[in-house]
Amino acid sequence: MTAPLLELRDLRKHFPLRDAIGRRRGAVRAVDGVSLAVPRGTVLAIVGESGCGKSTLGRLALRLIEPDAGSVLFEGEDLRALSPAALRARRRDMQLIFQDPFASLDPRMTVGAAIAEPLRLHRITPRAGEAARVAELLERVGLRPEAARRWPHEFSGGQRQRIAIARALASGPRLVIGDEPVSALDVSVQAQVVNLLADLIRDLGLTFVLISHDLGVVRHIADRVAVMYLGSLVEEGPADALFAAPRHPYTRALLAAVPGRGIKAPPIEGDVPSPIAPPAGCRFHTRCPHAEAICRTEPPALTGGAHLAACHLQDRLPPAPPLREAEPGGDRLRRLQSFFQPAGSDA
Amino acid sequence: MVLELRDLAITFRTDRGPLRAVDGVSLAVEAGRTLAIVGESGCGKSVTALATMGLLPPNARLSGSIRLRGREMATLAQPEWRRRRGREIAMIFQEPMTSLNPAFTAGEQVAEVLRLHERLGERAAFDRAVALLDRVRIPDAARRARQYPHQLSGGMRQRVMIAMALACRPRLLIADEPTTALDVTVQAQILALLDELKRETGTAVVLITHDLGVVADHADDVVVMYAGRVAERAPAARLFARPEHPYTVGLLGAAPRIEGGPTRLASIEGTVPDLLHPPEGCRFAPRCPFRGADCTRQPPLSEVEPGHATACWRAPLDRVLAA
Numbered sequence A: 001m002t003a004p005l006l007e008l009r010d011l012r013k014h015f016p017l018r019d020a021i022g023r024r025r026g027a028v029r030a031v032d033g034v035s036l037a038v039p040r041g042t043v044l045a046i047v048g049e050s051g052c053g054k055s056t057l058g059r060l061a062l063r064l065i066e067p068d069a070g071s072v073l074f075e076g077e078d079l080r081a082l083s084p085a086a087l088r089a090r091r092r093d094m095q096l097i098f099q100d101p102f103a104s105l106d107p108r109m110t111v112g113a114a115i116a117e118p119l120r121l122h123r124i125t126p127r128a129g130e131a132a133r134v135a136e137l138l139e140r141v142g143l144r145p146e147a148a149r150r151w152p153h154e155f156s157g158g159q160r161q162r163i164a165i166a167r168a169l170a171s172g173p174r175l176v177i178g179d180e181p182v183s184a185l186d187v188s189v190q191a192q193v194v195n196l197l198a199d200l201i202r203d204l205g206l207t208f209v210l211i212s213h214d215l216g217v218v219r220h221i222a223d224r225v226a227v228m229y230l231g232s233l234v235e236e237g238p239a240d241a242l243f244a245a246p247r248h249p250y251t252r253a254l255l256a257a258v259p260g261r262g263i264k265a266p267p268i269e270g271d272v273p274s275p276i277a278p279p280a281g282c283r284f285h286t287r288c289p290h291a292e293a294i295c296r297t298e299p300p301a302l303t304g305g306a307h308l309a310a311c312h313l314q315d316r317l318p319p320a321p322p323l324r325e326a327e328p329g330g331d332r333l334r335r336l337q338s339f340f341q342p343a344g345s346d347a
Numbered sequence B: 001m002v003l004e005l006r007d008l009a010i011t012f013r014t015d016r017g018p019l020r021a022v023d024g025v026s027l028a029v030e031a032g033r034t035l036a037i038v039g040e041s042g043c044g045k046s047v048t049a050l051a052t053m054g055l056l057p058p059n060a061r062l063s064g065s066i067r068l069r070g071r072e073m074a075t076l077a078q079p080e081w082r083r084r085r086g087r088e089i090a091m092i093f094q095e096p097m098t099s100l101n102p103a104f105t106a107g108e109q110v111a112e113v114l115r116l117h118e119r120l121g122e123r124a125a126f127d128r129a130v131a132l133l134d135r136v137r138i139p140d141a142a143r144r145a146r147q148y149p150h151q152l153s154g155g156m157r158q159r160v161m162i163a164m165a166l167a168c169r170p171r172l173l174i175a176d177e178p179t180t181a182l183d184v185t186v187q188a189q190i191l192a193l194l195d196e197l198k199r200e201t202g203t204a205v206v207l208i209t210h211d212l213g214v215v216a217d218h219a220d221d222v223v224v225m226y227a228g229r230v231a232e233r234a235p236a237a238r239l240f241a242r243p244e245h246p247y248t249v250g251l252l253g254a255a256p257r258i259e260g261g262p263t264r265l266a267s268i269e270g271t272v273p274d275l276l277h278p279p280e281g282c283r284f285a286p287r288c289p290f291r292g293a294d295c296t297r298q299p300p301l302s303e304v305e306p307g308h309a310t311a312c313w314r315a316p317l318d319r320v321l322a323a
Helices: A054-061 A084-093 A111-121 A127-140 A145-149 A157-169 A187-204 A215-221 A239-244 A249-257 A293-297 A330-337 B045-053 B078-085 B106-118 B122-135 B154-167 B184-201 B212-218 B236-241 B246-254 B318-322
Strands: A006-018 A024-038 A043-047 A069-074 A094-097 A175-179 A207-212 A224-229 A232-238 B003-014 B017-029 B034-038 B060-068 B089-092 B172-176 B204-209 B221-226 B229-235 B302-305 B308-310
Touching (some): A024 A043, A024 A069, A024 A232, A043 A054, A043 A215, A054 A175, A054 A207, A084 A094, A094 A157, A111 A127, A111 A157, A127 A145, A187 A215, A207 A215, A215 A239, A224 A239, A232 A239, A232 A249, A249 B184, A330 B246, A330 B318, B003 B045, B017 B034, B017 B045, B017 B221, B017 B229, B034 B045, B034 B184, B034 B212, B045 B089, B045 B172, B089 B154, B106 B154, B154 B184, B172 B184, B204 B212, B221 B236, B221 B246, B229 B236, B229 B246
Parallel strands (some): A043 A224, A094 A175, A175 A207, B034 B204, B034 B221, B172 B204
Antiparallel strands (some): A006 A024, A006 A069, B003 B017, B221 B229, B229 B308
């Protein structure tokens, strides 16, 4: 196996809390010792509910914020060891796509200028070739080249997210991190953008980190999945194995809570505890239906080969509810849906 | 019938001309049942709910009929409507933080509703409020009742909203995307709570959502809306077993599912029409793979099986597959 493109080693980030006169009063333990590796050309999804630390982890991976401890290796090189100039040069290899395309595009810049900005910043394309490169990027994301002369407000949410993707691709990055890139979109538009991302990942050989709370979206594009709870990884493994046979009770609860599976009883009760004072032992024990004495005192280690879980009881849990094989609409619905593929797409 | 809408149309006066947000919607909800209204942004599902509540803004004009337990509401002036509606309809919204008053505790806000509707004294109202908070499964309700909205989690705030709705003992509960802002494990808890309260109180529920998975697990009947009109109306089980509108077919295929595997999603090309300049005839036609020359005329909503109606000239869609 080749060296991973991105490797996170024991990353930690606590955000200090201060009272009204500036004295330290504890800290939000956003990321608390996370290690992950992303092989070249693969898609890793980081999933979890709000406050689990997934977005903080994404920003640490790009060194947009500084970790308290741990290291980030890009092609084996520690990003924290780079000089500011060397880090700036590295930035063309790593890009971020945000959830809200309304906030991530400058309203005073034409679409063409927004996409050309990274080309100029990193001196990638000579000025003479810039317009052609912008046109090529727009077509790549399914927009017409004429869009370059227009302004962000003239576009719908889905089109703006396509523009944000074109801008992220402009510098020819090898790693793209998408932080909830399709969460703000309506279902029909979301499907278009999910399909586009899948095409781009395949055609450009991108390494992609998808940060998402939507397990359906994750299922459609991820090769591997990492599940976070209160700043720690609870499970990580190949997507097929993790969806078919989740090994951590929290992963099982997340999957059982996805609407549309015919499971009407809520899988777990209560809210996520505060990341300021996470529970001792296994952080999930306060909500876990299987918890035993050891879970309240001993933090479980992440164990297993290619499919890891941090649970003392992982080998003794009852089987998880099976995924439903067939959709109620069956073959008739599948045949009708086959008409909903754009002409020229290689489905 | 608890609620019956017939040929409801709502037009907003805007700077750019009249905008018809809802165009000829008919639906009905019985006691003890959940009707889901499903559709994407701008389809008219929330405006339909606001109209039912008598909460339309002044620039809206309404026609058609809104019958609440047989009484016509649409002809009343809005203040009169709100007074008559009284305790009969309650509504919960997507973001409870904006509907709760940040200056009062959770218990005070529930108690306020009880004092208005049940004419209870201050002390009795607060005690009943605590009991209601306990009923919606807020742990340690007596302590939480003395906390302010910002001290509660999103899930707990939504439970407070549900307790306020229950305090009115409504015949109809309208829930507009009640779990969209919540995490998935908390969403499951809130939807199960709404199911349980419907069973116990026999209230009718209108559940407005964009999520077909929520519809599958929690609705008895479904109305699919597109660009202000009803595309399809069916018992929930029939909608999933045999969708008869091309938009429903596309929507079912576009929603990413955890059972799906790494497959391609169905793609409904293009975007929803501009309601200031809607297309002639069927509004879905410009995006429909089955469109033909006849689609420039508006298709009526007609039954394909008992209780299951669709507005499509191609229905039943098996003909498309046979062709």
